[in-house]
Amino acid sequence: MKFDSDLIQNSVARLSASVRIAVKAVMHAGEVAQKADRGAKTKDGEGHRSVVTQGDQRAEAVLVEEILQHFPKSARILSEEDADNQNMLKKDCPDGLMEATYAYIIDPVDGTAPYGSYLGNWCVSAGVMQHGEIVGGAVYAPDLNGGMLLVSDRERCVRVIDPSTSDDPLNLFGDFAEPVLPKNATVFFGVDSMLYPSLTKLMPEIAANVRVTGIANSGILALAQVACGRITAVIQTPQKAWDWAGAYRAVLETGRIFSFFRLVPDSENPGTDKLVEVGENTYDFDAFKYEKRNRLGYVAGEPAMVRRLMRLLPRKGYARTNPETVSGNWK
Known part of the structure; x- marks a missing residue:
C-alpha cells in the first residue's frame, strides 16, 4: 500500500500549523533522498564513520525551503549540515534558539551509513520548538517496511502511518507506556x-x-x-x-x-x-x-x-x- 497524501494531510489537519509544516517538509525531503545518489564521502577532517551523501545535501535544501516558504522571516533552523542562509543558526552556539517563536531542529538523513547501503533504517526528521520548548516533531522513514511516518504535537495524540501494519494507513496511538515485563x-x-x-x-x-x-x-x-x-x-x-x-x-x-x-x-x-x-x-x-x-x-x-x-x-x-x-x- 502506498502513502495517500490527501489522507495524510487530512489526518494532521487538527495539529498545529508548525507541525503540519514539519510533516510536509520531512515527507518531501524523504522522497528526494530516496532518489538521490547515495554514494558516501568522508567529511573533511573526520574519520571513516562520519560521511555525507548527495541525499543529505538535497534533503536539507528541501527541508529549509519548505520551512522558510511558510515562515520566511521568523523561523530559525538548526541542522547537522551547514547551509548558507540567514535563518540558519550557528551549530557551535545557536543564539536565539530558545527565544524563537518557530524553530526547527532538522536532520536531513539520520542513519547515513545504512542509507548509503540501501538499508531501510534511516529517516528524515524535524523537531518543532517554540520559545525553548520542543512542542512537536515529524519523523519519516520512507524505506522502512514500505514507509513510516510519526507525527507528534504537544497535548495531542501521536499518529503513525505505516502501510505495512494495517489495511488502514492511519493508526492512532494513545498511551502505550504500560509496564513491560x-x-x-x-x-x-x-x-x-x-x-x-x-x-x-x-x-x-x-x-x-x-x-x-x-x-x-x-x-x-x-x-x-x-x-x-x-x-x-x-x-x-x-x-x-x-x-x-x-x-x-x-x-x-x-x-x-x-x-x-x-x-x-x-x-x-x-x-x-x-x-x-x-x-x-x-x-x-x-x-x-x-x-x-x-x-x-x-x-x-x-x-x-x-x-x-x-x-x-x-x-x-x-x-x-x-x-x-x-x-x-x-x-
Missing part, C-alpha cells in the same frame, strides 16, 4: 554506545534478562520505534540535538520518558569520563550546542525499564574507543 522487553543500544567498553560489558546481563537486544544505527528512528511501542528502551551515549529532538515529543506524548545524562571528564581518573545525571525530560540550551561536552546522552522508553537501566549504567570509567585513530587496523 523484562522477559518481554526489547532494548536497543545506540551505535555510538558500542565505542564504550564500559557499556558493552553490560550487554550480556541485559541480553540474558530481556527478549530482544539490538543496535540502533539511526537514533531518531529508534526513538520513533520507542514511541510506537516496538522498542521498550534505547540506551544512547551523548548525541547532537538533531539526533533526538525530532522524536522527543513523541516519546513524551505516549507516556514514555527520557532520562538524560552527560559524560564529563573525571578529575580523579584522568583520561576517562564520569556520568552525571541531568534529569528526566530535562534539557538546557547547552544541549543544542555542537561541542561534544554539551551533548546529552539518554535512556529513553517505558519508565520502569528506563529507571532500571539508568541504575545499571556505570557512573565512572567511560573511555571511548576512537574510530578515527583505530581505523585502518583491519586490512
Whole structure:
C-alpha cells in the first residue's frame, strides 16, 4: 500500500500549523533522498564513520525551503549540515534558539551509513520548538517496511502511518507506556554506545534478562520505534540535538520518558569520563550546542525499564574507543 497524501494531510489537519509544516517538509525531503545518489564521502577532517551523501545535501535544501516558504522571516533552523542562509543558526552556539517563536531542529538523513547501503533504517526528521520548548516533531522513514511516518504535537495524540501494519494507513496511538515485563522487553543500544567498553560489558546481563537486544544505527528512528511501542528502551551515549529532538515529543506524548545524562571528564581518573545525571525530560540550551561536552546522552522508553537501566549504567570509567585513530587496523 502506498502513502495517500490527501489522507495524510487530512489526518494532521487538527495539529498545529508548525507541525503540519514539519510533516510536509520531512515527507518531501524523504522522497528526494530516496532518489538521490547515495554514494558516501568522508567529511573533511573526520574519520571513516562520519560521511555525507548527495541525499543529505538535497534533503536539507528541501527541508529549509519548505520551512522558510511558510515562515520566511521568523523561523530559525538548526541542522547537522551547514547551509548558507540567514535563518540558519550557528551549530557551535545557536543564539536565539530558545527565544524563537518557530524553530526547527532538522536532520536531513539520520542513519547515513545504512542509507548509503540501501538499508531501510534511516529517516528524515524535524523537531518543532517554540520559545525553548520542543512542542512537536515529524519523523519519516520512507524505506522502512514500505514507509513510516510519526507525527507528534504537544497535548495531542501521536499518529503513525505505516502501510505495512494495517489495511488502514492511519493508526492512532494513545498511551502505550504500560509496564513491560523484562522477559518481554526489547532494548536497543545506540551505535555510538558500542565505542564504550564500559557499556558493552553490560550487554550480556541485559541480553540474558530481556527478549530482544539490538543496535540502533539511526537514533531518531529508534526513538520513533520507542514511541510506537516496538522498542521498550534505547540506551544512547551523548548525541547532537538533531539526533533526538525530532522524536522527543513523541516519546513524551505516549507516556514514555527520557532520562538524560552527560559524560564529563573525571578529575580523579584522568583520561576517562564520569556520568552525571541531568534529569528526566530535562534539557538546557547547552544541549543544542555542537561541542561534544554539551551533548546529552539518554535512556529513553517505558519508565520502569528506563529507571532500571539508568541504575545499571556505570557512573565512572567511560573511555571511548576512537574510530578515527583505530581505523585502518583491519586490512
